[in-house]
Every structure is written in C-alpha cells, then in structure tokens.
Amino acid sequence: MEKKRRNQLDQERHKNKREKESDMEKKRRNQLDQERHKNKREKESDMEKKRRNQLDQERLKRKREKASDMEKKGRSLLERERLKRKREKESYMEKKRINQLDQERLKRKREKASDMEKKDRSLLERERLKRKREKESDMEKKRRNQLDQERLKRKREKESETEKKRKQIIDKSLHAETRHPKSIDKANKQFLKEIQKSPDYTCTVCHRMMYNENVIQFRPSSFRNSDLADFCRTHLKTVSDKEWLCTTCQRHLRKGSTPPQAQVNKMALPEQPSIVDELTDFEARLVAKRIPFMKITALPRGKQQGIIGSVVNVPSDVDETCKFCQELQYRLVSSLSN
Known part of the structure; x- marks a missing residue:
C-alpha cells in the first residue's frame, strides 16, 4: 500500500513538473527521450526485439478493439493521408519497388486462398468491373476498346514464330475436338448444346429466320453502296434488339445488287387474315x-x-x-x- 501510494505521489509530482515546463524544455525532453529510447533498442537482442514487437502489436490490437466507430473511421482516414503523403515523396524507383512488393504479396495471398474464396473474389471483381463499365461514357468505352486492341496487337507482335505456330496448332486441335469429339460424353454434351439453338435471328432484308452462325450484325457503313443497303433494309430488330443480316444478302449487297429474296423485291408475304x-x-x-x-x-x-x-x-x-x-x-x- 505504501509503495502504491508513493508511486501515485511520484506520478502526480512528475505531472505537475511537466505542466510547468516551457515549450523549449518540452522539446528538449522529448529529444532526450527519443535518443534514450533509440539507444535502448540498439542494445536489444533479436529475441527481445521480437518479444517487444509482439507486445506492441497486442497492445495496438486491444486499443483498436476498444475504439469506437468514429475513432476507427478517423484513424483509417489519418492512415490513408499519411500513406498518400509518404507515396508523394517517393521516387520513381521506390514506387516501382513498392508496386512489385504489393503484387508479390497479393500473389502469395491468392495462392493461399481456397477455391470458394477464389470463386467469390472473381465474382466480386466481375461485378465491380461491370458497374465500372456501365458508368463509362461512349468516349471512354471507345478509348478502352482502342487500348485493348493496341495491347493485344503489341502482345502478338512480341510473339515469336514458334509461339504463333504453337497457338495455331492448339486452335486447330480445339476446333477439331469441338466439331468431332472423340469421347461419348463430350459428343453428348456437344449434341445437347447444339439442339438448344433455334433460328431466332431474322434477316432485316429477306425476313428469313436463320441461326447465329449464318448472320452478322447489319451495318450500312460496311458496304460500298450504303444507299442500296438502306433501301433494302426493313429496320426489323430481333435478338438483342439489333438488326441482323444473313450471309446470302450480305454477298449480294457487297456486289452492289439487290438480293433476290429481299422484301423490297416484291417478295414480301401478305398478312394472314x-x-x-x-x-x-x-x-x-x-x-x-x-x-x-x-x-x-x-x-x-x-x-x-x-x-x-x-x-x-x-x-x-x-x-x-x-x-x-x-x-x-x-x-x-x-x-x-x-
């Protein structure tokens, strides 16, 4: 009890002494405390440093658990500002090195993740990307498509002849496997997938119902004689609210002639009573x-x-x-x- 009382008196006396200090004395005392603390840490062994770090982390964890929502929010804002100021002072090489370390840490974290976590993360990334693309303007979409095409072009230019040949062989084998599956299970899956398709695509020129493989999206600007294409079209929209053009009508329009089965060529069927x-x-x-x-x-x-x-x-x-x-x-x- 006497020791406890003496400690309390010492703390009060020390507190009163600090309150009476001037700004210069406070500054000088802080500098001395920092130097003494630094010297003390330099003399520590590896085990002591490790133990001190663990204690500091536990103390910080307890402090953060006791903090209120407002304090947590304020601390996160302060940490972001401090990190922002720190990154602004970094040089180009330091920024590059930090980015590499961040990527490596993220890679290690993703490797340790389970299959469910990977699946959830991929779904969240797709949703975030979808929301981001929905907010884009037409100019931003156009610019992003141009950048994607340029990046793909640069990537293909860097490929060697061996890699190109290897990709061609893989594509041919995949195409052959898709068209003529070797196993019964794959053939059944392919058959069930193919029979689900239906001729839902209607040609805007001849009004014939076609499959997806036999139509393209109608664009009058892709023809030399755009006036003829505009004259033959009937503005009929079907799948995805778009106009579609069959390959037969496309071939005739590219030659500059009216398709024989075009609706404007008096081939339209009368309305049924x-x-x-x-x-x-x-x-x-x-x-x-x-x-x-x-x-x-x-x-x-x-x-x-x-x-x-x-x-x-x-x-x-x-x-x-x-x-x-x-x-x-x-x-x-x-x-x-x-």
Missing part, C-alpha cells in the same frame, strides 16, 4: 389456293423423316369449291325438309 386462325384443318384445305403433294419417307439414320423427290403444287379453284359447298348445303336442307 385473323379468320384463318379460326378454321379447322379440313376447312383450311378446302379454301387453300394450292395443295402441295410431296413424298415423305423415313431416313436411314436417326429415325427422322425427309422429303424425297420433287414437291408438286396443284392449283385449286376456290370459287368452284365454294359453289359446290353451297349446292351441297341446299341439297341437304331440301332433303331434310322433305
């Missing part, structure tokens, strides 16, 4: 102007059906059919009345 939807199959056959005849047989492989031979369109006189139906109706009514 709404009353046709209400007709039965028998009624639709009766009023059809042409009756097609074709030979449908089972194909040798796949158990699918196909047309063999030519298709014959037999014209039908609809007026005569309607007249006969009226006469038949009159005969039936008269026979029932009798």
Whole structure:
C-alpha cells in the first residue's frame, strides 16, 4: 500500500513538473527521450526485439478493439493521408519497388486462398468491373476498346514464330475436338448444346429466320453502296434488339445488287387474315389456293423423316369449291325438309 501510494505521489509530482515546463524544455525532453529510447533498442537482442514487437502489436490490437466507430473511421482516414503523403515523396524507383512488393504479396495471398474464396473474389471483381463499365461514357468505352486492341496487337507482335505456330496448332486441335469429339460424353454434351439453338435471328432484308452462325450484325457503313443497303433494309430488330443480316444478302449487297429474296423485291408475304386462325384443318384445305403433294419417307439414320423427290403444287379453284359447298348445303336442307 505504501509503495502504491508513493508511486501515485511520484506520478502526480512528475505531472505537475511537466505542466510547468516551457515549450523549449518540452522539446528538449522529448529529444532526450527519443535518443534514450533509440539507444535502448540498439542494445536489444533479436529475441527481445521480437518479444517487444509482439507486445506492441497486442497492445495496438486491444486499443483498436476498444475504439469506437468514429475513432476507427478517423484513424483509417489519418492512415490513408499519411500513406498518400509518404507515396508523394517517393521516387520513381521506390514506387516501382513498392508496386512489385504489393503484387508479390497479393500473389502469395491468392495462392493461399481456397477455391470458394477464389470463386467469390472473381465474382466480386466481375461485378465491380461491370458497374465500372456501365458508368463509362461512349468516349471512354471507345478509348478502352482502342487500348485493348493496341495491347493485344503489341502482345502478338512480341510473339515469336514458334509461339504463333504453337497457338495455331492448339486452335486447330480445339476446333477439331469441338466439331468431332472423340469421347461419348463430350459428343453428348456437344449434341445437347447444339439442339438448344433455334433460328431466332431474322434477316432485316429477306425476313428469313436463320441461326447465329449464318448472320452478322447489319451495318450500312460496311458496304460500298450504303444507299442500296438502306433501301433494302426493313429496320426489323430481333435478338438483342439489333438488326441482323444473313450471309446470302450480305454477298449480294457487297456486289452492289439487290438480293433476290429481299422484301423490297416484291417478295414480301401478305398478312394472314385473323379468320384463318379460326378454321379447322379440313376447312383450311378446302379454301387453300394450292395443295402441295410431296413424298415423305423415313431416313436411314436417326429415325427422322425427309422429303424425297420433287414437291408438286396443284392449283385449286376456290370459287368452284365454294359453289359446290353451297349446292351441297341446299341439297341437304331440301332433303331434310322433305
């Protein structure tokens, strides 16, 4: 108790003494304390330094846990400002060295991460990149695309002939494996993937429904005769709210001629009356102007059906059919009345 009381008295006396000090005396005392602290640390052994660092880290950790949200926020802001001032004073070589160290540390951290952490990180990076690109203006998008193309061009220029040849061989093997899979599982997956596709792409010139492999995005500026392309287009938008052009119409437009199946070449189909939807199959056959005849047989492989031979369109006189139906109706009514 006496020791504790004596320590308290010493602390109070020391505190009163410091309050009475002038600014010069405080500055001189701080310098002496720093020098004494420095000399003390120089004399420490490696084990003592390690132990002191651990104690400092534990003390700092306890201090940060006790801090409030406002104190944490203020400390983070101060640390950012201090780091910013420190980086502004750095030379070019120091900045380069720090960037390399940061990249190595990040690389080691990513190597130690689990598969779930890697997956979550990749998803977060994609979302962040997506949000960033959504905020970009048209000029920024154009500039980013140009930079990407230049970087890819420089990368390809630096490749040696051996690397180019190796890439070509890999691409050919991948293409061959995709077109003609060797294993049954891959062939099944490829088949299921292919049958999910449907002809959803409609040509803006001829209105034919095509697959993705047979169309390109319509751009009038890509043709020499852009007036002809504008004349043939019908502004029909389908997938992704874009205009698409089939390869057949593209070939004719590049030659400077109107595609034979273009809608503007009087190839447009007339609109179907709404009353046709209400007709039965028998009624639709009766009023059809042409009756097609074709030979449908089972194909040798796949158990699918196909047309063999030519298709014959037999014209039908609809007026005569309607007249006969009226006469038949009159005969039936008269026979029932009798």
